[in-house]
Amino acid sequence: MPQEARPRAADRLDDDDYPAFTMGRAAEMIGATPAFLRSLGEARLIEPLRSEGGHRRYSRYQLRIAARARELVDGGTPIEAACRIIILEDQLEEALKLNEALRRETGDDGGPAGA
Template identity: 40%
Template sequence: MALSIDDADAALYTIGQVAEMLGVQPAFLRRLDAHGIVVPARSAGGQRRYSRREIDRVAEVMDLVAEGVTLAGVRRVLTLRERVGILEEDLAAARAAAAPPEERSRADGHPVERPGAASG
């Protein structure tokens, strides 16, 4: 049985809970929302609701701010990190597709057999 608490993207935490967990003021979280850096979901009543993934992102922002990065800089750093991650995935897929068949693996981890090769 899947519970929403097990879902890292489930918007479960209020701004007050997140502020307390991370030791920040709610105003800091509102600024991150206003700058489009961490934009939580909203409840039916319009209250911010944060997921665990968003809480992790706020913690990452806090680290960057502690290093002296401005909020505009934080937004750029996070965008670039996401783009690098996508490019790394694309590169890995391209390398796998370009590899000779004997170096490729099937999804189950077993090597792909070459046509005409004797199995043993």
């Protein structure tokens, strides 16, 4: 019987959503403490995957979000406000992508209406 093709672990390292990093390594990579990462989880900004042993694992995408939160907090923004800012930035980016896709679909170049 042919064996099902299983992705190699090394192939997953290029996946932004693959939870490859332990809490300690993730904190080190963004120059923060594990407590800071836990606080982002408590604020529901990022929700790390749990290993079979219950340990938090972070993806590259989550680390980019955490690094942005750290920038804001280091600049004096309260963590709750930093989380809200990041959520709004993410929503804006998605809206801009959707808007661009709709423009391409309809052939609208984004110029003034009726010109």
